[in-house]
Amino acid sequence: MTAPLIIALDHAHLETALPLVEALDPRRCRLKVGKELFTREGPKALQALHERGFEIFLDLKFHDIPNTVAAAVHAAAEQGVWMVNVHAAGGRAMMHAARDVLDRHGLKTRLIAVTVLTSMDDAGLAEIGVNSPAVDQVMRLAQLTHDAGLDGVVCSAREASALRDRFGQEFLKVTPGIRPGFAQQDDQQRVMTPGQAFQAGSTHLVIGRPVTRAEEPMAALAAIEKELAEAERVSLGER
Numbered sequence: 491m492t493a494p495l496i497i498a499l500d501h502a503h504l505e506t507a508l509p510l511v512e513a514l515d516p517r518r519c520r521l522k523v524g525k526e527l528f529t530r531e532g533p534k535a536l537q538a539l540h541e542r543g544f545e546i547f548l549d550l551k552f553h554d555i556p557n558t559v560a561a562a563v564h565a566a567a568e569q570g571v572w573m574v575n576v577h578a579a580g581g582r583a584m585m586h587a588a589r590d591v592l593d594r595h596g597l598k599t600r601l602i603a604v605t606v607l608t609s610m611d612d613a614g615l616a617e618i619g620v621n622s623p624a625v626d627q628v629m630r631l632a633q634l635t636h637d638a639g640l641d642g643v644v645c646s647a648r649e650a651s652a653l654r655d656r657f658g659q660e661f662l663k664v665t666p667g668i669r670p671g672f673a674q675q676d677d678q679q680r681v682m683t684p685g686q687a688f689q690a691g692s693t694h695l696v697i698g699r700p701v702t703r704a705e706e707p708m709a710a711l712a713a714i715e716k717e718l719a720e721a722e723r724v725s726l727g728e729r
């Protein structure tokens with residue numbers, strides 16, 4: 491099956507996001523609400539998108555002491571979001587606490603952890619004291635995430651095939667930093683095209699500006715879907 495698309499609604503206001511939302515189809519994509527929109531609009535943004543039938547990835551990348559993160563993950567899940575994330579760098583105890591709170595309350599929200607941001611490269615990692623290549627750091631944090639019982643990771647598509655080899659297909663690989671041939675790289679460093687990401691084993695592709703800032707967002711989305719369908723045909727033919 492084609493890797494499901496998640497459109498990043500990195501808009502300043504709900505009002506400015508809604509025209510795009512109205513043009514999108516919840517059968518074709520999920521929506522990601524991140525720090526900017528949520529900080530300004532709060533839970534009413536989630537409610538408005540849920541009312542329109544969308545599943546939501548609430549991307550607030552929690553990173554704090556275990557008690558605080560668990561409470562925040564609980565609060566997110568109570569609002570019915572499909573997926574929520576934390577930073578794997580918060581460590582084993584923090585991720586355990588987040589996993590535990592969802593299990594204790596029977597909440598089905600997917601819980602994933604950010605490994606190494608797609609805006610980072612090896613040089614950027616060295617500056618913060620990580621002296622191994624991005625892929626090694628991703629694998630290290632993904633192992634911790636897997637051990638803590640989370641559902642998967644956020645990583646770049648460049649690491650997806652190594653993750654699939656180690657943790658299998660079921661462990662989610664949610665990959666931002668997706669750049670179709672027609673789009674600019676912006677502030678992303680570890681990028682791949684939608685077709686490459688699919689081939690590499692991404693289970694979900696997060697796409698923001700290539701669609702949301704396109705002159706014709708629906709045409710951009712259609713081009714991405716076409717590229718994914720083509721990649722799927724190629725991979726089926728290879729089997």
Ligand SMILES: O=C(O)c1cc(=O)[nH]c(=O)n1[C@@H]1O[C@H](COP(=O)(O)O)[C@@H](O)[C@H]1O
Nearest residue numbers: 498549606607608644666667696697698699
């Ligand atoms: O957790 C994320 O979603 C995320 C992790 C990461 O490593 N890199 C990354 O770009 N993101 C998010 O994915 C989206 C990518 O947007 P574009 O670069 O506009 O496609 C943004 O909303 C980022 O906040």
